[in-house]
Amino acid sequence: MAEATSTADPDPAAIAALKHVGLVGGLTETKVSCAALGDRLDASTQTASRRLQTLESAGYIERDVVGDGQWVRVTDAGEAALRAEYADYRRLFETDVELVLRGAVTGGMGEGRHYITLPGYAEQFRARLGYEPFPGTLNVDLSEESVRRRGEMAGIDAVPIDAWEGEDRTYGAASCYGVTLVAGDERYEEVHAIVPDRTHHDDDQLELIAPERLRDALDLDDGDAVEVRVAATSRADEPESEAASESPEDDDEGESPADAVETEVA
Ligand SMILES: Cc1cc2nc3c(=O)[nH]c(=O)nc-3n(C[C@H](O)[C@H](O)[C@H](O)COP(=O)(O)O)c2cc1C
Numbered sequence: 001m002a003e004a005t006s007t008a009d010p011d012p013a014a015i016a017a018l019k020h021v022g023l024v025g026g027l028t029e030t031k032v033s034c035a036a037l038g039d040r041l042d043a044s045t046q047t048a049s050r051r052l053q054t055l056e057s058a059g060y061i062e063r064d065v066v067g068d069g070q071w072v073r074v075t076d077a078g079e080a081a082l083r084a085e086y087a088d089y090r091r092l093f094e095t096d097v098e099l100v101l102r103g104a105v106t107g108g109m110g111e112g113r114h115y116i117t118l119p120g121y122a123e124q125f126r127a128r129l130g131y132e133p134f135p136g137t138l139n140v141d142l143s144e145e146s147v148r149r150r151g152e153m154a155g156i157d158a159v160p161i162d163a164w165e166g167e168d169r170t171y172g173a174a175s176c177y178g179v180t181l182v183a184g185d186e187r188y189e190e191v192h193a194i195v196p197d198r199t200h201h202d203d204d205q206l207e208l209i210a211p212e213r214l215r216d217a218l219d220l221d222d223g224d225a226v227e228v229r230v231a232a233t234s235r236a237d238e239p240e241s242e243a244a245s246e247s248p249e250d251d252d253e254g255e256s257p258a259d260a261v262e263t264e265v266a
């Protein structure tokens with residue numbers, strides 16, 4: 001997955017500049033002058049130029065400087081960052097907003113099972129999600145529209161799974177989003193979309209975990225159409241993510257952060 005869509009919060013000033021670049025010329029290639037961008041941002045030409053440099057370094061735009069300005073194109077990562085902002089505003093002003101991602105069941109690389117069962121992850125799933133996942137990930141090949149929209153997940157509350165140190169290597173962190181999986185008339189509520197920081201898949205693959213083998217529970221085969229409904233909670237709904245401060249060791253029988261997530265699932 002593109003690095004810039006990871007959990008790092010982008011610089012708000014750069015995002016504001018990105019928004020104006022998009023408003024001037026859409027998300028496809030457009031000619032931008034620093035003076036005009038500065039006017040829109042109520043800032044100097046130099047500041048506008050710096051913002052474009054920042055956006056380029058962050059991978060949010062690509063540009064080609066010419067004599068009287070520059071051609072600027074918003075990248076997929078840039079669009080994802082704007083969509084994450086958009087999702088925040090929708091959640092602020094609209095109620096019951098749900099992100100629905102669509103795609104088809106597919107086979108993966110056969111590695112999901114290995115990662116899901118590693119003790120360093122398995123303990124965290126038990127403590128933070130409240131269940132031991134079936135060993136593997138159900139892979140969903142997202143539609144083009146859903147690949148674009150998955151950036152909105154950045155504004156949704158996720159259960160964090162921390163990086164950990166194995167005997168011979170480190171294992172990366174991941175985020176788990178409470179979702180409902182819908183296939184035809186059937187739905188399965190206790191599912192999480194797991195987004196590893198490190199993955200061999202591109203943005204078009206979404207991996208799901210659940211206590212059961214979902215192919216059996218929902219009678220799924222490769223190519224079957226599914227909907228992944230992501231719970232509508234935003235990070236702004238709770239003052240602080242409890243899960244962020246909880247370590248797997250201090251889990252007890254009490255309410256886990258996952259309980260809070262699940263009650264919000266539509
Ligand atoms: C919980 C979890 C942790 C992962 N951590 C890593 C990692 O540290 N390094 C890495 O290269 N891939 C990591 N991956 C991603 C796998 O390499 C791979 O992209 C993917 O999970 C393969 O799934 P598949 O077999 O369903 O295709 C992780 C995957 C999961 C589910």
Ligand SMILES: Nc1ccn([C@@H]2O[C@H](COP(=O)(O)OP(=O)(O)O)[C@@H](O)[C@H]2O)c(=O)n1
Pocket residue numbers: 106107108109110111112113114134135136137138139208209210211212213214215216
């Ligand atoms: N909760 C889950 C997890 C995995 N699976 C399936 O279990 C198998 C093992 O998962 P995996 O991630 O190791 O394999 P691939 O997704 O790489 O094919 C795959 O066929 C997944 O589609 C499932 O049906 N339900």
Ligand SMILES: [Mg+2]
Pocket residue numbers: 108109110111112113136137138139207
């Ligand atoms: Mg898988």
